[in-house]
Amino acid sequence: MPTNTAAWIPARNRPLEVGPAPYTAPGPDEIVVRTHAVAINPLDWVIQVAGRVAYSWLAYPFVLGADLAGEVVEVGTAVTRFRPGDRVLALSAGTDRDANSAAQGAFQQYTVALERLASPIPADLPYTDAAVLPLGLSTAACALFQTGHLGLRHPAADSAPTGETVLVWGGATSVGSNAVQLAVAAGYEVVTTASPHNAGWLTELGASHVLDYRSPTAEKDMIEILRGRTLAGALAIGPGSARACIRIAGASRGNRVVSAATAPVTFENGFSLPRTVAGMLGGGAGMVAAALRHGVRVKFVIGSDLKKNEVGPAIFRDFLPAALAEGRYRALPAASVVGSSLSDIQHAMDLQRKGVSAAKLVVTL
Numbered sequence: 475m476p477t478n479t480a481a482w483i484p485a486r487n488r489p490l491e492v493g494p495a496p497y498t499a500p501g502p503d504e505i506v507v508r509t510h511a512v513a514i515n516p517l518d519w520v521i522q523v524a525g526r527v528a529y530s531w532l533a534y535p536f537v538l539g540a541d542l543a544g545e546v547v548e549v550g551t552a553v554t555r556f557r558p559g560d561r562v563l564a565l566s567a568g569t570d571r572d573a574n575s576a577a578q579g580a581f582q583q584y585t586v587a588l589e590r591l592a593s594p595i596p597a598d599l600p601y602t603d604a605a606v607l608p609l610g611l612s613t614a615a616c617a618l619f620q621t622g623h624l625g626l627r628h629p630a631a632d633s634a635p636t637g638e639t640v641l642v643w644g645g646a647t648s649v650g651s652n653a654v655q656l657a658v659a660a661g662y663e664v665v666t667t668a669s670p671h672n673a674g675w676l677t678e679l680g681a682s683h684v685l686d687y688r689s690p691t692a693e694k695d696m697i698e699i700l701r702g703r704t705l706a707g708a709l710a711i712g713p714g715s716a717r718a719c720i721r722i723a724g725a726s727r728g729n730r731v732v733s734a735a736t737a738p739v740t741f742e743n744g745f746s747l748p749r750t751v752a753g754m755l756g757g758g759a760g761m762v763a764a765a766l767r768h769g770v771r772v773k774f775v776i777g778s779d780l781k782k783n784e785v786g787p788a789i790f791r792d793f794l795p796a797a798l799a800e801g802r803y804r805a806l807p808a809a810s811v812v813g814s815s816l817s818d819i820q821h822a823m824d825l826q827r828k829g830v831s832a833a834k835l836v837v838t839l
C-alpha cells in the first residue's frame with residue numbers, strides 16, 4: 475500500500491501543515507488518484523478563514539482542495555470507466571456535508587474521488603492545465619443545466635442554435651470561463667462582463683458581447699443588448715453580480731432566472747462574525763427582495779450538486795472527455811504554476827485570496 479502525505483488544515487483558521495496521511499482504498503463507485511497537480515479555489519481559503527460559518531460541519535484535522543489532475547492507481551468494484559494508469563481530472567467533493575471526508579480532499583498525494591466526478595484527459599493535456607477545470611466547470615454546469623437553476627439544453631458536439639441568450643456576469647472568473655464555453659456548446663448566444671483586457675479571449679470562446687462590469691453604464695448597456703432577444707437565464711458571478719443580474723433579467727424577456735455563484739459575504743479581508751451575520755441577513759434578504767420586486771427567480775448554486783443528478787454524467791462522462799480530446803473545450807482560466815510541493819499550497823491559497831485576473835493558481839505534487 476502506498477504511503478500518503480497531505481497538506482492538513484489542523485483546525486479552523488490555522489495554516490496548512492504537511493504530514494503523513496492514511497492511504498484510503500476506493501469504495502465501489504470511487505477511484506484513487508495519484509495527484510500530480512492541484513488548483514486553488516476561493517473555497518479553499520474561505521473555509522480556512524471563515525470555518526465557523528463556512529462548512530462548519532468539517533471534522534478537523536481535514537484535507538481541503540477541490541481541483542486535481544493525476545493518474546488513477548486503484549478503482550472501486552463498480553467502476554468500469556477507468557483503470558489504473560489512466561490520466562484524469564477530478565472534482566474532490568470531500569468538503570460536502572454528506573461526505574465530510576479528508577480522504578477526498580485534493581491537497582494530498584493519493585486522493586479518493588467519485589467516479590462520476592472524474593473525466594479522462596487527452597495525452598497532450600498537461601496535468602497542470604487539466605487541474606484548472608473541475609470546480610469551475612462543475613459550478614457552471616450546475617447553474618446552467620440543473621432543473622431549478624437555468625435548466626438549459628445540455629452541451630454537445632454539434633448543437634443547433636437555440637435562438638436564446640445566456641447572460642454570464644463575470645466571464646473571466648474560473649466559473650465564468652467554463653460557463654461561457656458550456657453555454658456556447660449548448661447552442662446559446664452568450665453575453666458576458668469582464669475587464670476590457672479579458673474581452674479578446676472571451677470573444678474567441680464565442681461570447682457575442684463583453685461589457686466592462688466596472689462601467690457605470692454596464693447594466694443599462696446589457697439591458698439594451700438583450701432588448702429583442704430571448705433570455706435563457708443569467709449566471710451571476712462576482713461581488714454585486716446577483717443584484718445586477720436580477721435587474722437585467724427583470725428588464726428582459728424570456729426565462730427570468732438568476733443562478734448566483736457568489737455568496738453575499740466576502741472574506742478577503744478576514745472574518746468578523748457581526749459583519750458576516752449582517753452581510754448574510756442584509757445581502758441575502760436584499761437579494762431575495764430585489765428578485766421579488768423585479769419578478770425574477772434567484773437561486774444560490776452549490777458547485778458539486780451535479781453529483782446527485784443527471785448533469786454530473788452529462789458533463790464529466792458524455793461531454794468533457796470528447797470535447798477536450800477534439801479541442802472543442804479549453805482548460806481555462808490559464809494555469810499559473812506557483813509551487814511544486816504540498817508545502818507550497820498555503821502560499822498559493824494566500825495568493826488566490828489577494829485576487830487573480832483570468833488565472834488559475836496551480837501547484838504540482
Ligand SMILES: NC(=O)c1ccc[n+]([C@@H]2O[C@H](COP(=O)([O-])OP(=O)(O)OC[C@H]3O[C@@H](n4cnc5c(N)ncnc54)[C@H](OP(=O)(O)O)[C@@H]3O)[C@@H](O)[C@H]2O)c1
Nearest residue numbers: 613644646647648649668669712713736775776777831832
Ligand atoms: N457556489 C459555488 O459552489 C461556487 C463554486 C466556485 C466558485 N464560487 C464563487 O464564484 C466566484 C468566482 O469564483 P472563481 O474561482 O470562478 O473566481 P476567480 O477565478 O478567482 O475570479 C477572478 C476573476 O473575478 C473577476 N471579477 C472580480 N470582481 C468581479 C465583479 N464584481 N464582477 C464580475 N467579475 C469580477 C475578475 O475578472 P476581470 O479579471 O475580468 O476583472 C477576475 O478575473 C467567487 O465568489 C467564488 O466564491 C462559488
